[in-house]
Amino acid sequence: MKSRDAILARVRTALGHALTPEVNPPDANHAPPDPPAARLRIPEMGMEARISTFMASLEKLAATARRAASPAEAGDIVRQLVENRRAVASNAPYLEVCGVTRFPGVRSGVGGRVELRQLCASADVGITSADYALADTGTLVLLSGPHEARMISLLPPAHIAVLPCERLLSGLDELFAVLPDPAALTSSMVLITGPSRTADIEQTLVRGVHGPGQVTVVLVG
Amino acid sequence: MMARRASLFVTCLVDQLFPRIGLSMAAVLERLGYTVDFPENQTCCGQPAFNSGYPEEARRVARHFLNVFETSESIVVPSGSCASMIVLHFGELFASDPEACRRARELASRVWEFSAFLTEAARVEDVGARLEEVATFHDGCHALRELGIRNAPRRLLSHVRGLELREMDPAEECCGFGGTFSVKFAALSGAMARDKVEAIVRTGARTVISLDLSCLMQIQGALSRAGLNIRTLHLAEVLASH
Amino acid sequence: MSLEFDRKIEQTLADSRLQQAIYSATGRFKQARLNVIAPDVLPDYQELRAQANRLKQYTLDHLDHYLEQFERNVEAHGGHVIFAQDGTEVADFVLSVAKARGARLIVKSKSMTTEEIDLNERLEHHGLEAVETDFGEYILQLAHERPYHIVAPALHKTRYDVAEILNQRLQVPHETVIEKQAAIARAALREKFLAADIGISGANFLVADSGAVVVVENEGNARLTTSAPNIHVAIAGIEKLIPRAQDLAIFLKLLARSATGQPLTVYTSFLAGPRREGEVDGPGEFYVVLLDNGRTKLLADQEKRQSLYCIRCGACLNTCPVYRKIGGHSFPWIYSGPIGAILTPQFLGREKEPSLPFASSLCGACAEVCPVKIDIPKLLLQLRAEVRESPRGASGSRWEKLAFRIFAWLMCHPRAYEMAGRIAASLAGSENGSWLRSLPWFLNRGPLRAWLSRRDLPPPPPRSFRQLWRQR
Numbered sequence: 001m002k003s004r005d006a007i008l009a010r011v012r013t014a015l016g017h018a019l020t021p022e023v024n025p026p027d028a029n030h031a032p033p034d035p036p037a038a039r040l041r042i043p044e045m046g047m048e049a050r051i052s053t054f055m056a057s058l059e060k061l062a063a064t065a066r067r068a069a070s071p072a073e074a075g076d077i078v079r080q081l082v083e084n085r086r087a088v089a090s091n092a093p094y095l096e097v098c099g100v101t102r103f104p105g106v107r108s109g110v111g112g113r114v115e116l117r118q119l120c121a122s123a124d125v126g127i128t129s130a131d132y133a134l135a136d137t138g139t140l141v142l143l144s145g146p147h148e149a150r151m152i153s154l155l156p157p158a159h160i161a162v163l164p165c166e167r168l169l170s171g172l173d174e175l176f177a178v179l180p181d182p183a184a185l186t187s188s189m190v191l192i193t194g195p196s197r198t199a200d201i202e203q204t205l206v207r208g209v210h211g212p213g214q215v216t217v218v219l220v221g
Numbered sequence: 222m223m224a225r226r227a228s229l230f231v232t233c234l235v236d237q238l239f240p241r242i243g244l245s246m247a248a249v250l251e252r253l254g255y256t257v258d259f260p261e262n263q264t265c266c267g268q269p270a271f272n273s274g275y276p277e278e279a280r281r282v283a284r285h286f287l288n289v290f291e292t293s294e295s296i297v298v299p300s301g302s303c304a305s306m307i308v309l310h311f312g313e314l315f316a317s318d319p320e321a322c323r324r325a326r327e328l329a330s331r332v333w334e335f336s337a338f339l340t341e342a343a344r345v346e347d348v349g350a351r352l353e354e355v356a357t358f359h360d361g362c363h364a365l366r367e368l369g370i371r372n373a374p375r376r377l378l379s380h381v382r383g384l385e386l387r388e389m390d391p392a393e394e395c396c397g398f399g400g401t402f403s404v405k406f407a408a409l410s411g412a413m414a415r416d417k418v419e420a421i422v423r424t425g426a427r428t429v430i431s432l433d434l435s436c437l438m439q440i441q442g443a444l445s446r447a448g449l450n451i452r453t454l455h456l457a458e459v460l461a462s463h
Numbered sequence: 464m465s466l467e468f469d470r471k472i473e474q475t476l477a478d479s480r481l482q483q484a485i486y487s488a489t490g491r492f493k494q495a496r497l498n499v500i501a502p503d504v505l506p507d508y509q510e511l512r513a514q515a516n517r518l519k520q521y522t523l524d525h526l527d528h529y530l531e532q533f534e535r536n537v538e539a540h541g542g543h544v545i546f547a548q549d550g551t552e553v554a555d556f557v558l559s560v561a562k563a564r565g566a567r568l569i570v571k572s573k574s575m576t577t578e579e580i581d582l583n584e585r586l587e588h589h590g591l592e593a594v595e596t597d598f599g600e601y602i603l604q605l606a607h608e609r610p611y612h613i614v615a616p617a618l619h620k621t622r623y624d625v626a627e628i629l630n631q632r633l634q635v636p637h638e639t640v641i642e643k644q645a646a647i648a649r650a651a652l653r654e655k656f657l658a659a660d661i662g663i664s665g666a667n668f669l670v671a672d673s674g675a676v677v678v679v680e681n682e683g684n685a686r687l688t689t690s691a692p693n694i695h696v697a698i699a700g701i702e703k704l705i706p707r708a709q710d711l712a713i714f715l716k717l718l719a720r721s722a723t724g725q726p727l728t729v730y731t732s733f734l735a736g737p738r739r740e741g742e743v744d745g746p747g748e749f750y751v752v753l754l755d756n757g758r759t760k761l762l763a764d765q766e767k768r769q770s771l772y773c774i775r776c777g778a779c780l781n782t783c784p785v786y787r788k789i790g791g792h793s794f795p796w797i798y799s800g801p802i803g804a805i806l807t808p809q810f811l812g813r814e815k816e817p818s819l820p821f822a823s824s825l826c827g828a829c830a831e832v833c834p835v836k837i838d839i840p841k842l843l844l845q846l847r848a849e850v851r852e853s854p855r856g857a858s859g860s861r862w863e864k865l866a867f868r869i870f871a872w873l874m875c876h877p878r879a880y881e882m883a884g885r886i887a888a889s890l891a892g893s894e895n896g897s898w899l900r901s902l903p904w905f906l907n908r909g910p911l912r913a914w915l916s917r918r919d920l921p922p923p924p925p926r927s928f929r930q931l932w933r934q935r
Contacts, residue, residue, distance in 0.1 A: 004546035007701070007755045011527045014763035036517045038709045041507070091743075113744045117691070121657060137726045149743040150690040154683060172716060172727075176709035183540060183673035183708070183735035187745055188690070191731040196683040198645065200599030200617050201625055203488050206645040209598055210652065211683025211730065231928050233874070237884045240928035247932075259932050264874040270867050272825060274847030278871035285875045313841075366827035395784045399824025405464065406822055412476055412788050413824070 040173040050135040050168045051219060057138030061194030062207070063215040074162050074220045075099035078127065081160055081216060082106060085124040088116070088156065092129035092147045098162055098220070100127055110149075120155035126212070128153050130163045132179070133217070136171040137193055140217065144188035153192060158214040161192075165221035227255045227338070228293035232303045233265040234434045242434060245461035246299050246335055249348055253339075262289045268306040271314070272400045280314045287311075287324050295342060296332045299457050301364025301433050304334035309367055334364060336373040336432055336456055346376045352462040353383035356454075357426035359417070359440060361433035362395050374432055374456055381459060387424040394420065398439035414443035421451060432456045464818030471793040481619055485790045488618040489781040495724020496778060496832070505720070514713050516836040519772035522671075522704050523762065529671040529704045530753065536674025540736030542749035549756050550580025553698060556752060557582070557663070558589055560694060566591070566660030570652075570692065572678065572685035573597040574665025575613060575775055576700050576754060578797045582663070593663070594655045596684035598648050605632040611791035612799070613777035614722050619790065652684070662688035662746070666699035667774065668714060669751070672707045675735040676751060679718060679728040686730050695734070695746040701753050702762075702771040708733070714774065717834035721776040757810045767842055770805050772835040779829035779839065785822060795819070801829035805842045813850050820846035881929065888923045 012019050045053070051067070058065040068074035075098040082105060089095050089108035101108040106127065110116045120126060128148055132141040140161050142148050153159045169175055182189040196211030207213040227250050231243035247257045267282030286307065290296050298304040308329040315321035339345050358378065364370040378386050397403065397413025417440060421429055429444075429451060431437050437453040444451050475481060500508045522529055534544040547553045560566070569586065571577065571593055583593045583604070595604040599617035603610060606628045610616030617625075626639045635647055664685055668677040676697040678685045689695045705714060711733075719725045738745035761771055780786045780800030791799040795816045796807045804819050820843045829839045851860060873880045926934075 003548050003552055006548060007546045007753070007759065008527055008530065010755070010759035011530065011701070011762060014759050015524065015526065017527055035706060036514065036521055038707060039514060040709060040712055111743060116743055117657065121653075139727060144738070144742050144745055146741040146743070150686070151744050154686050154690065172712045176712045180707075180709055181673065182733055183536065183670075183675050187540065187734065187736045187739050187742060187749075189733040190686065191727065191733075193725075193727045193729050193731075196681065196729055198598045198682050200597075200615065201602070201620060201641050201644065202484075202622055203491055203615075203618075204622075204641045206642050209645050209649055209682040209684070210596070210656075210687055233880075236928040237887070238923050240924055240926065240931050243928040244931060259929070261929065262877040264877055264880045267871075267874065270871060272844065272847070273863070273867060274821075274844070274849075274851035275864070275867045275871075276848050278867045281871045282874040362824070362826035362828075366831055393828075395824050395826035395828070397784070397824055399826070402821065402824045405818065406472070408476055409472060409785065409788055409822070410824070413784050416784075 040177050042174045042177060043170050045135065045170040047165060047168070050170060051165055054133060054135040054138060054168055054219065057136065058194070058217055061138050061215075063138065063194045063217060066216065066218045068218055068220045071098040071164075071220055074218045077218050078160060078162060079103050082125055082127070085158075086122065087125045087127055088119050088123040088152055089127040090129065090148045090152045094129040094164065095127060095162060100162065116149055117151055117155070120151040123156040125158040125160060126152035126154070126156040127160045127162070130161045130167065132175060133163060133168050133219075134171050134175060134191070135168055140192040141175060142190050142192065143182065143186040144190075145186055150188055150190070153190075154211055157208055157212055158216070159192075159212040160216045160218065162218040162220065165219050168219070225255050225343075226294050227257050228290065228296050229257060229259045230263055230266075230290065230296050230298045230303070230332075231259070232298065232300045232434070234438075235299060238438075239434055239455070242299055242455045242457050245455070245457040246297065248461045249339075249457060250297065253343055253345060253348065255343075258293075260289050260293060266303045266306045267314075268302060268310075269400055271306065271310060276314060283311050283314050283325070284321065287321065287328060290328060290331075293331065295338065296328075297335055297338045298332060299335045299432065299434070299455060301334050301361045301368055301370060302435060304332060305363040305367035307332050334368060334370060334432065336377055337368065337370055339460075340373040340376060347380035348377065348460050350380070350460045350462050351382040352459055354428050355385045355387065355426050356428040356430050356459075357387050357389050357421055357424045359389070359396060359429055359431040359436055360393055361431055361436045364432055365393060370432075374430075377456070377460060378430065381462075384459070387426055389420040389424055391420060396436045396439045398435050400435070403439060410439075411443070414439055415447070418443045418447055418449070422449070427451055429453045430456055430459055464822075465816055468793065468795065468816055468818060468822075472789045475790050475793050476788060480621075481790065482788070484619055484621075486787055488612070488615055489787050492614070492723055492777070492781040496721055496781070497724075499720045499724050499726055505716070511713055511717055512834055512836050515717055515834055516772065518705060518710055518713065519835050520769070522706055523702065523768060523771055526701065526704065526762065529706060530701060533669055533671040533674060533704060533751075536672065537736065537749075537751055538674070540674050540749075541739075542674065542736040542751060545750060545752045547752050547754050547756075549754075550582065550585065553580055553752055553754060554582060554585035554589075556750075557586060557661070557696060558591070560696065560750070561591055561661060564660060564694065566694070568655065568659045569593040569661045569663055570596050570655050570659040570688050572662075572664045572680065572688040573600050573616070574663070574698060575610075575797060576665050577663065577698055578610065580754070580756060582698070594652070594659075596652050596656070596688055597680075598645060598682060598684075601648055601652065602628055605629070609792070609797060612780055613775055615777075619792070656684075656687045656691045659692040661694045661696060662690075662692040663696045663698060664689050666697050666703050666751075667718065668705050668711065669699055669703045669753075670708050670711070670733075671704055673733075673735050675708070675733050677711065678732045678734070679715070679730065681723075681725075681729040683730060686732055689732060689734055690745055693746050694748045694750070695737075696750045696752060697734070698752045698754060701755060701758050702773075718774055718776055721778040721832065721834040761809050764809075766845060767805070767809060769837050770802075770809060770842060772837050773802050773806075774835060776834055778832040778834065782828040782832045784824070784826060784828070789822075801839045801843075802837075805837075805839055805846065808846050808850075813846070813853060817850050820850060881927070884927050888925060888927070
């Protein structure tokens with residue numbers, strides 16, 4: 001408490017504000033006057049343009065982009081990719097729709113934190129859906145929840161994401177337009193833009209340092 | 222044609238060390254039909270003091286400048302760094318003196334770096350110059366970043382008959398002068414100058430042109446040290462050639 | 464300048480391999496940035512910068528409000544906010560959590576703020592193991608070195624250096640292939656991630672309306688640090704606040720582009736509290752430590768307050784001709800380059816390195832690339848004036864002050880100025896540079912000689928411009 005008061009007092013003094021604010025108690029969402037207007041510019045982008053931009057962005061990132069006409073086709077693609085590999089899948093309903101959770105070798109429906117971690121640590125590939133994707137940067141947006149756990153797209157050396165093209169947004173601006181308050185929904189929203197990488201030593205690019213070195217996105221529709 | 226007037230602020234460096242730059246600038250302006258005058262009481266813009274952390278001393282010199290050029294219609298300066306000092310920093314120096322501040326702002330609208338004066342005030346790009354040479358152009362940092370001058374000198378040089386202009390790569394790199402920086406951090410300044418010399422050599426140019434004498438001195442010094450037979454010329458000298 | 468600074472500069476200038484490493488690493492970042500902010504790629508780049516500057520200014524102008532809003536929202540989501548005045552309070556807090564939970568092992572993701580307060584040293588002193596997990600930082604930790612650059616901490620290390628370090632510290636066979644070195648680090652660190660009790664991260668942004676911490680990275684170690692252990696502690700300076708989640712649309716676009724030339728980093732984590740009901744993983748405890756450590760002092764200076772806008776992208780380092788020659792370790796503090804030159808005297812006092820604000824040619828390249836439009840050259844000039852004003856100042860500055868008083872007097876008295884010019888010209892010898900040896904003694908000093916020794920100057924002409932003009 002002491003440090004909190006000291007720091008806030010120093011801040012107020014530095015800014016020339018009253019040491020005891022006039023609004024008492026402060027309204028949780030009371031904003032000071034005249035904040036700069038939020039500026040979200042969402043480009044006009046039809047679905048085909050979103051898809052082609054997204055696929056092109058993924059290629060630039062050395063991620064793999066696959067297109068499927070239907071959830072069933074997506075399921076087939078995934079089945080081929082995980083053949084003979086140990087896979088963990090999230091509880092995303094869309095994966096169920098694509099039939100992914102029924103494949104042999106794919107563990108899903110894991111509810112325990114420790115168990116899930118161990119599974120992910122020994123899996124070859126993690127399969128998730130994505131809540132949104134961003135076309136201009138080739139980004140997947142995953143919100144943590146009963147349907148998506150953090151470790152699945154993080155611990156295994158490969159990550160496959162399957163999502164319907166309806167979830168494809170133009171970019172960051174549109175993301176914050178449709179989702180202005182991510183904190184209301186989740187403790188963790190992660191934007192994933194390609195495979196893990198580093199160039200720390202001699203500027204030499206290495207993929208898959210900690211996160212997955214292989215990212216495959218299957219876009220349906 | 223009604224005679225247009227231009228007052229010269231030659232800068233202390235040109236006055237004392239390279240007067241021919243001032244004479245070249247006057248010659249070009251006269252060739253274009255300007256009546257050129259030289260307010261005798263001019264000395265310096267105060268930048269050396271300002272950059273070294275002596276704003277009070279700089280303020281005194283700036284005030285003198287304001288007085289000397291009070292009645293000059295257009296003031297032409299053969300230096301990006303001096304022009305930016307006057308146009309951008311006099312106002313800062315007089316921040317707590319509203320009257321001087323007003324005068325400084327008013328003055329700023331009458332002060333021109335030489336190449337900008339030609340292209341924007343005189344609206345001329347071909348001044349009838351001729352110089353058979355392979356040259357490269359060095360952008361002084363103040364002219365480039367503080368005044369946004371990049372195209373004006375190049376457009377002017379493109380009309381110089383016989384001149385082949387080549388661009389450096391990397392371009393827009395500081396030559397390392399920085400006033401007292403070159404004295405206080407001599408080794409570092411010298412290393413930066415050597416990089417500039419290497420970029421110049423890579424262009425194959427025999428002449429380096431710039432619109433700042435301080436950069437030219439820095440570069441010429443490094444060229445001589447490296448034993449290279451490449452000369453430096455101020456833009457005014459090039460434009461005065463025929 | 465101090466002998467230490469001078470020595471380090473000289474050492475770096477003389478090391479041609481290091482020069483090459485610095486130049487090529489920064490050159491790559493510099494070019495990559497240009498590619499992604501080009502007008503045909505990001506047409507509203509300048510507008511974004513202006514917006515970012517305005518947002519930072521606004522947030523700092525109302526920092527008390529935003530700190531409290533942030534705190535309320537963190538707590539609403541089940542987290543805790545701790546205010547820390549300095550590094551000791553941060554360490555004390557972490558130690559108290561570790562003690563209460565019986566924690567021994569800590570994993571850390573890259574955070575300049577924790578380096579600023581030497582957190583690892585403090586924790587290790589109390590028997591905790593704090594492991595850096597960013598690949599470059601991990602190598603440096605093993606080598607007991609500090610980072611060389613805000614974004615590329617190990618740019619001064621070769622693969623041979625790394626092979627040596629890994630071999631000695633981890634007892635693994637000597638391995639010079641970088642990909643394999645990364646695999647060794649990955650395996651070693653994975654064990655740590657999965658066993659760690661506490662994960663400590665920094666924060667690139669603190670989002671007031673969400674009570675969220677935003678962390679950007681390319682490797683995935685920050686995600687693991689903030690998700691694997693059951694306790695997450697984020698440590699950030701109070702200036703990291705931004706008002707709204709949607710403001711990230713501006714800042715995220717600027718940060719990665721300015722830092723490494725990527726449109727976005729591989730991972731951007733938006734973390735708002737411990738795991739929620741129904742979430743399978745994530746930490747059960749979430750703490751955000753808000754650090755002052757002198758920031759309120761900077762906040763009080765209206766002109767220099769903009770130093771706090773910095774989003775730690777490193778673009779100013781990559782473009783600075785001085786940094787690109789003297790490198791990160793020549794600077795006296797962990798913040799190097801142009802931003803380091805303005806932060807160091809403000810945080811640590813001018814006496815730490817009085818000549819630091821003068822170690823710049825004022826070329827302005829830094830201001831041109833700063834995504835939040837900090838006017839670094841202007842602040843350097845202010846800091847120079849402050850050094851000169853202070854009673855102790857830099858050594859030799861009494862003479863310099865006198866010299867500039869004389870300069871100002873001469874420049875206000877045209878006849879005297881002209882006379883001085885004529886005297887200097889007549890004293891000029893015919894030998895290159897020798898005329899300067901006959902200059903008044905207080906101008907003909909060491910540094911001037913040093914400048915001279917590196918370049919040849921012609922003697923001044925017999926007649927000045929004004930004399931020639933009169934004769935026309």
